[in-house]
Amino acid sequence: MSCRVLFVSDDVNAQRAFRLSFAPLRREWDVTVARGGADAMRRLDGPGFDALVADAHLTSVGCADLLLEVRRRHPPTARIVLADRREPDELVRLLALTHRVLQKPYDPTELQNAIQRAYSLRELLHSPSLASVVGRLASVPALSTLYSRIADELMTPDYSLSAVGDLVAQDLGIAAKMLQMANSALIGLRRPATTPNQAVKVLGADLTRTLVLAADLFSRYNPNSLRPFSIEALWEHSQAVAGLAGAIAASERHDDRLSRESALAGLLHDIGRLTLASQLSGPYREVMNIIRVEGLSAADAERRVLGTSHAEVGAYLLGLWGLPDAIVEAVAWHHNPGGCPGGAFTPLTAVHAADAIVRAGEGAKPDAEYLTRLGLADHWGRWVELRERPKVTA
Structure with a gap:
């Protein structure tokens, strides 16, 4: 089963760069690009994603609001934020809502590793043997x-x-x-x-x-x-x-x-x-x-x-x-x-x-x-x- 990833950004260039960097993984990863927070909100009506990658700067729907909604509707989704560390106040507000924060401009390999690690962790924590013990x-x-x-x-x-x-x-x-x-x-x-x-x-x-x-x-x-x-x-x-x-x-x-x-x-x-x-x-x-x-x-x-x-x-x-x-x-x-x-x-x-x-x-x-x-x-x-x-x- 492929890893389903939703990338969210208002920046057309960032959307294009994300598609290009993940193109070699298209057989293993199912990547969707949302054109801003409002578009991402509409896409949450489906079965959910394994990972959300969101730019900290979103306009139509703010990044914090998007993260809150993803956490409410799809708790298992790994939430990753791309942020500019020159704006610490905004970053502090997002830290409690995200699993990982990566600095912009991000390294595509680092981002791919972060998504893969988050996906593997969730697979591990949903194993039948663990569920059996937790149930006891x-x-x-x-x-x-x-x-x-x-x-x-x-x-x-x-x-x-x-x-x-x-x-x-x-x-x-x-x-x-x-x-x-x-x-x-x-x-x-x-x-x-x-x-x-x-x-x-x-x-x-x-x-x-x-x-x-x-x-x-x-x-x-x-x-x-x-x-x-x-x-x-x-x-x-x-x-x-x-x-x-x-x-x-x-x-x-x-x-x-x-x-x-x-x-x-x-x-x-x-x-x-x-x-x-x-x-x-x-x-x-x-x-x-x-x-x-x-x-x-x-x-x-x-x-x-x-x-x-x-x-x-x-x-x-x-x-x-x-x-x-x-x-x-x-x-x-x-x-x-x-x-x-x-x-x-x-x-x-x-x-x-x-x-x-x-x-x-x-x-x-x-x-x-x-x-x-x-x-x-x-x-x-x-x-x-x-x-x-x-x-x-x-």
């Missing part, structure tokens, strides 16, 4: 009122960072945990934040939302109720992977946002284990027994017992909760990065490498073919050395 959960873990209110605020195109900061400040426990993590080596703020509003202004709304989610999920369970599964060990491992993933991304000279997304993806990469251990306690005791007796990895033991792994379950939940695709992708493929299309360094690269390094004592190894594909095989030694740096203190 007693309920999808409920989010805190604070997180839900932040998510609601972010749904409005003109949301306020100050309003997000004020919401965080209302829950003293989560606010304290978020500030602790934001000021630690995990995130690496250049200037310490002393209030939620300061942290939000530096981190941005999406990263704040992810930190709030992590603080919420790891603080809601009674550790004794999950034995023999150890939430303390999971938290310690998650912090180690998060700190190292952020350091690896920084060592590759990528921007602060990618480094922070890598760290946050590392913090959440095993969240599916917490969900499975708390909601499917009987089967998960069997998983843990296989790990102990046979020495299998958690992912392999989970697939034997459940037919899927914590990576897919965690990615499914994070996608359901509206986290950015880059973080969902890193969680989904952190054990099998070669399954994700694309040839660029992403949070997935950092989390996969960090997890393998942290678990080296358990026999974990990196995906050498994947690193070679990215041209990063000779970077491994430098990444391993980063493990010796001071540990995260969050």
Whole structure:
């Protein structure tokens, strides 16, 4: 089945350039070009598209309005925006409504990779084996009122960072945990934040939302109720992977946002284990027994017992909760990065490498073919050395 893509722009030259760049893929991709937002709205009456690529500057119907409508009528559609970073105010308004933002003028290969990765992620998260396990959960873990209110605020195109900061400040426990993590080596703020509003202004709304989610999920369970599964060990491992993933991304000279997304993806990469251990306690005791007796990895033991792994379950939940695709992708493929299309360094690269390094004592190894594909095989030694740096203190 081909990937169905809708491209939306008011610019005739941009429409022509998009058609030309995607012409070699016409046997594999079904590409439709809409002449502006109003034309795109009419095309939403059909069965839907796998991916929407929209120019941030639309006139007849604004880009934010189009994204809101696509999210309402076709939630699985991957939403990608082409934006001019010289206009940050407009970009901030769109960040909460899109899965990915690419800078104009865009590289056609980069855009094709972004679409393919988004399409592959959605195929993975709709697999029958994953659906079977999700269907066995007693309920999808409920989010805190604070997180839900932040998510609601972010749904409005003109949301306020100050309003997000004020919401965080209302829950003293989560606010304290978020500030602790934001000021630690995990995130690496250049200037310490002393209030939620300061942290939000530096981190941005999406990263704040992810930190709030992590603080919420790891603080809601009674550790004794999950034995023999150890939430303390999971938290310690998650912090180690998060700190190292952020350091690896920084060592590759990528921007602060990618480094922070890598760290946050590392913090959440095993969240599916917490969900499975708390909601499917009987089967998960069997998983843990296989790990102990046979020495299998958690992912392999989970697939034997459940037919899927914590990576897919965690990615499914994070996608359901509206986290950015880059973080969902890193969680989904952190054990099998070669399954994700694309040839660029992403949070997935950092989390996969960090997890393998942290678990080296358990026999974990990196995906050498994947690193070679990215041209990063000779970077491994430098990444391993980063493990010796001071540990995260969050």
